[in-house]
Amino acid sequence: MFDLIIRGDQVVTPQGSGAWDVCISGETIAAIAAPGTFDDGQAGRVIDATGKIVIPGGIDPHIHSLWPMPSLEGGDPIMTDGPDVVSRAAIHGGTTTLLDFATWHEGQTIDEAVNIRKQDWSGKCFADYGYHIMLQGAIPPELLPQIAEAIQEGYPSVKIFTTDITPSRRGRKITHGHIWEIFKVLKREGGIGAIHAEDDEIVMHMYDVLSREGRTGFENLAEVHNSMSEDLSFRRIIRLAEHVEGTPLYMMHVSAATGVAAIEAARARGYPIYGETLHQYLMFTHEHYKRPNGQIYHTYPSLKESSDQEALWEGQLRGSISTVATDEICCTLSTKTQGHRIDDCTGGNAGCEPRVAVMYTEMVKKRGYSLAKFTDLVSTNAAKLMGMYPKKGVLAAGSDADITVLDPAEGRTVTAARLHETDYTPWEGYEAEVWPSLVVLRGKVMMQDGEFLGDVKDGQHLKRKVAEAIRQRPVL
Numbered sequence: 001m002f003d004l005i006i007r008g009d010q011v012v013t014p015q016g017s018g019a020w021d022v023c024i025s026g027e028t029i030a031a032i033a034a035p036g037t038f039d040d041g042q043a044g045r046v047i048d049a050t051g052k053i054v055i056p057g058g059i060d061p062h063i064h065s066l067w068p069m070p071s072l073e074g075g076d077p078i079m080t081d082g083p084d085v086v087s088r089a090a091i092h093g094g095t096t097t098l099l100d101f102a103t104w105h106e107g108q109t110i111d112e113a114v115n116i117r118k119q120d121w122s123g124k125c126f127a128d129y130g131y132h133i134m135l136q137g138a139i140p141p142e143l144l145p146q147i148a149e150a151i152q153e154g155y156p157s158v159k160i161f162t163t164d165i166t167p168s169r170r171g172r173k174i175t176h177g178h179i180w181e182i183f184k185v186l187k188r189e190g191g192i193g194a195i196h197a198e199d200d201e202i203v204m205h206m207y208d209v210l211s212r213e214g215r216t217g218f219e220n221l222a223e224v225h226n227s228m229s230e231d232l233s234f235r236r237i238i239r240l241a242e243h244v245e246g247t248p249l250y251m252m253h254v255s256a257a258t259g260v261a262a263i264e265a266a267r268a269r270g271y272p273i274y275g276e277t278l279h280q281y282l283m284f285t286h287e288h289y290k291r292p293n294g295q296i297y298h299t300y301p302s303l304k305e306s307s308d309q310e311a312l313w314e315g316q317l318r319g320s321i322s323t324v325a326t327d328e329i330c331c332t333l334s335t336k337t338q339g340h341r342i343d344d345c346t347g348g349n350a351g352c353e354p355r356v357a358v359m360y361t362e363m364v365k366k367r368g369y370s371l372a373k374f375t376d377l378v379s380t381n382a383a384k385l386m387g388m389y390p391k392k393g394v395l396a397a398g399s400d401a402d403i404t405v406l407d408p409a410e411g412r413t414v415t416a417a418r419l420h421e422t423d424y425t426p427w428e429g430y431e432a433e434v435w436p437s438l439v440v441l442r443g444k445v446m447m448q449d450g451e452f453l454g455d456v457k458d459g460q461h462l463k464r465k466v467a468e469a470i471r472q473r474p475v476l
């Protein structure tokens, strides 16, 4: 006797995509059965998903909630929306797992940083979740054993910036000497580096150049956070990781062809380097900065050329881009557009709700990706790289019953008014060919036909551990 059977004819499993019945008992998948193996009487509830696409719940491995953003009017920073708002939108959009960040500040222990973050999240999230440990600035030697402990406690991914990003955000960058020491710990203890790589000297130089030339409008951001910076910084930090016996790296928000090439060169040498891109990099270029409210398309590093976009799409097919994340920062249009200059623009994006449906449309409908490839990019690979597999990211017996059903009959024009994030969306007017009609988290129906059924206490924290196979060779 099962609690729920979902019967579908396009169910994405490791054995292939096709007609399967997903049988759920409690919070987990009890069986992936051939159609008709169990009759309706053997389940408390049966849902017919014929004609729809059944995938493991989406995973967004890169979001920021309750993120402080400087107010350009002065005073306290503006806090972006919290896990409740972000995860509610994520669930509506078919994403059931979110990874945010616990930021370490000078003078704290990592434990303290994590505990502060727990207060932001515990009992306040509709989706399952975890945090990357975000380090910044000078790393005191006594922090290194704490990184080792954090990895053992289920926080294997450590975010590192090689740049301060803008001249006003000093303190974020970690120098390569300190990164070297962190990598030794990551390599030895089971960790993976989650890297924001830009060449700080080039970026800061370009802020100076454009300021001197009076070209400070944000539409010039691609000249500041440029492709050469991505080339230099990716190659330098990847080379450093190679020197530390091949420390595994997850390159966050790859934005340029140069970044893709650097990852591919390292993978060809056998090093475990993986790439993440964002759906705005796949869909928009720096030309979008010139549109009305062009800031809404921006995130750091920056939007680039259409040739970069092509490289990001090709990188997915060649394996150098493993995941599509959002870099979610959920704030209002007025906050997102408060800055107009190259040095005061807000990064991040509202996008965790449309991500799965937009990527299905782009990948499967427009580019002919297999359902398996699409599922890898929006769910499975993130689970593997971030140490959540096979609990998450797969429809298989024993895995969490996190399931998203995409319905072609629910395809729609994306509009902020119908989303659950904020008062704008960069995808306004986009024609999505599918939309989620059913979302299940650990066996609980969280959303069905647009009706939200979740409870803010449903989300659970995930203890993560990255498989050694992922850490040894570029296996995805």
Ligand SMILES: [Zn+2]
Binding pocket: 196, 252, 253, 300
């Ligand atoms: Zn970043």
Ligand SMILES: [Zn+2]
Binding pocket: 062, 063, 064, 327
């Ligand atoms: Zn980010």
